[in-house]
Amino acid sequence: MLARVLAGAVIGIEAYAVEVEVDLGRGMMVFSTVGLPAGAVVEARTRVKSALDNCGFGFPQRRVTVNLAPGHIRKEGTAFDLPMALGILQADGKVPPEALASTLVVGELSLDGRVRPIRGVLPIAARALEFGARRLIVPYENAAEAAVVEDLEVLGVHHLVDAVEALNGGTSLQQVHPTPPASTPDGALDLADVKGQPVARRALEVSAAGGHNLLFIGPPGAGKTMLARRLPTIAPPMDFAERLEASTIASVAGLLRPESPLLGERPFRAPHHSVSSAALTGGGPLSRPGEVSLAHRGVLFLDELPEFRRHALEALRQPLEDGEVTVARAQFTLTYPAQFTLVAAMNPCPCGYLGHPRQACECHPTAVRAYRNRISGPLLDRIDLQVSVDPVGAVTLRETPTGEPSHAVRARVEAARAIQVARLRPSGLTCNAHMRPREIRAHCALDDRASALLLRAIEKLGLSARAHDRILKVARTLADLDGLADIGPRHVAEAVQYRQLDREGLA
Ligand SMILES: Nc1ncnc2c1ncn2[C@@H]1O[C@H](COP(=O)(O)OP(=O)(O)OP(=O)(O)O)[C@@H](O)[C@H]1O
Numbered sequence: 207m208l209a210r211v212l213a214g215a216v217i218g219i220e221a222y223a224v225e226v227e228v229d230l231g232r233g234m235m236v237f238s239t240v241g242l243p244a245g246a247v248v249e250a251r252t253r254v255k256s257a258l259d260n261c262g263f264g265f266p267q268r269r270v271t272v273n274l275a276p277g278h279i280r281k282e283g284t285a286f287d288l289p290m291a292l293g294i295l296q297a298d299g300k301v302p303p304e305a306l307a308s309t310l311v312v313g314e315l316s317l318d319g320r321v322r323p324i325r326g327v328l329p330i331a332a333r334a335l336e337f338g339a340r341r342l343i344v345p346y347e348n349a350a351e352a353a354v355v356e357d358l359e360v361l362g363v364h365h366l367v368d369a370v371e372a373l374n375g376g377t378s379l380q381q382v383h384p385t386p387p388a389s390t391p392d393g394a395l396d397l398a399d400v401k402g403q404p405v406a407r408r409a410l411e412v413s414a415a416g417g418h419n420l421l422f423i424g425p426p427g428a429g430k431t432m433l434a435r436r437l438p439t440i441a442p443p444m445d446f447a448e449r450l451e452a453s454t455i456a457s458v459a460g461l462l463r464p465e466s467p468l469l470g471e472r473p474f475r476a477p478h479h480s481v482s483s484a485a486l487t488g489g490g491p492l493s494r495p496g497e498v499s500l501a502h503r504g505v506l507f508l509d510e511l512p513e514f515r516r517h518a519l520e521a522l523r524q525p526l527e528d529g530e531v532t533v534a535r536a537q538f539t540l541t542y543p544a545q546f547t548l549v550a551a552m553n554p555c556p557c558g559y560l561g562h563p564r565q566a567c568e569c570h571p572t573a574v575r576a577y578r579n580r581i582s583g584p585l586l587d588r589i590d591l592q593v594s595v596d597p598v599g600a601v602t603l604r605e606t607p608t609g610e611p612s613h614a615v616r617a618r619v620e621a622a623r624a625i626q627v628a629r630l631r632p633s634g635l636t637c638n639a640h641m642r643p644r645e646i647r648a649h650c651a652l653d654d655r656a657s658a659l660l661l662r663a664i665e666k667l668g669l670s671a672r673a674h675d676r677i678l679k680v681a682r683t684l685a686d687l688d689g690l691a692d693i694g695p696r697h698v699a700e701a702v703q704y705r706q707l708d709r710e711g712l713a
């Protein structure tokens with residue numbers, strides 16, 4: 207007896223179809239799996255056998271061969287448990303032959319037959335129609351994310367017994383429908399909380415408008431963390447495609463919650479400074495997406511930047527430049543998207559008070575230099591907006607009225623972003639920060655005065671060619687915030703202003 211069940215798996219964030227073929231042959235009871243099964247898939251035999259026994263179906267006293275096709279792709283993970291169990295039952299005559307037609311099945315089994323959630327259901331569901339499925343049987347906890355995809359019938363199962371009963375025409379499984387998108391920004395945070403700080407607030411707005419990387423430098427208590435955490439409250443909302451991309455990565459990482467299967471807000475990832483380089487950029491033995499990919503389409507916030515491991519910081523250079531990260535595995539390489547805005551905060555020196563208006567700094571100049579050297583030149587080069595944040599005194603703080611609220615800033619950011627989206631649509635980009643040399647040439651033309659200004663600044667500050675292009679991109683965003691088609695000298699002047707720490711403070 208031969209049975210076939212359609213299943214799916216993910217490599218990186220790419221889903222592919224897997225056919226689970228089950229053959230019951232004559233001979234002694236042996237259970238073998240072929241088709242490049244890796245660790246967890248080999249172990250599936252134990253789980254499937256126990257689950258079938260414990261649910262009262264019994265394991266066929268035959269030679270059981272499970273083939274996972276295509277045979278050349280290595281199969282990892284636990285998603286094949288449920289399709290294997292259903293395939294064995296079908297081959298054994300306990301599930302009708304037609305019951306699993308046009309149906310894709312994924313799910314992990316526990317020894318007692320309960321169906322456990324798996325990672326990566328969203329990308330599998332997104333391609334299910336292409337794989338020839340119109341119906342999906344998935345773990346109940348994953349049903350909401352599968353239901354994000356239109357035109358699919360999604361059935362969520364808690365237990366192997368429920369699935370078998372339903373396939374035999376007994377109780378029907380609960381069909382799960384898409385949940386309305388959750389798009390509620392964290393109402394507890396608002397830019398109105400930040401008093402004063404016009405320069406830092408402006409930089410935050412420019413960063414949100416054009417997707418530019420940002421570094422706040424200032425003494426303890428200046429409000430750096432407070433400002434950075436409010437960036438999501440002014441960021442432009444994601445469109446559907448961006449939400450699907452960000453949610454896919456969360457799904458593969460197993461971080462998608464049933465109550466919000468499609469991410470509504472841009473991701474904001476704030477890993478601790480003890481994070482390993484593998485956790486930051488992805489890879490490691492489990493080949494999960496790293497923080498840079500979890501921050502895809504959103505913000506990666508590195509608070510206390512010099513405290514991060516040098517190795518981890520250097521690993522950021524490739525994704526910052528390419529918008530993706532390549533992870534080497536034993537037999538192949540994986541590529542995860544990683545288009546994020548880097549927002550970082552640091553003190554100017556180890557004690558934190560260098561340049562403080564009221565407090566003396568105790569650091570030796572060599573200690574200051576060593577501290578700053580933890581951030582390499584090439585990394586700093588990729589940070590378009592480098593801004594000093596001076597503390598607001600206690601008295602001033604009390605007397606200063608509350609700042610402009612997030613929704614007002616967000617309106618300007620959205621207007622500027624809409625201009626960029628329209629302009630960059632032919633290139634498939636969505637914001638100025640992602641412009642490549644070709645788009646920079648096309649969209650960042652300068653008049654003579656602006657051009658002369660930029661050249662003088664580059665010479666005086668000794669900036670790199672990369673910095674030159676990045677200044678142009680920031681200037682483009684500043685003009686977009688003004689609603690102007692042409693970049694003027696004042697836009698260039700302001701953009702250069704944001705690079706000054708390159709030389710003055712940190713290099
Ligand atoms: N401009 C401001 N308006 C309102 N409150 C402020 C402002 N600046 C600082 N504060 C208050 O000071 C607190 C400390 O700010 P925050 O934690 O952001 O400082 P920081 O610059 O990150 O310091 P550290 O270098 O120690 O991390 C804030 O939670 C807030 O209560």
Ligand SMILES: [Mg+2]
Pocket residue numbers: 430431432509551
């Ligand atoms: Mg802080």
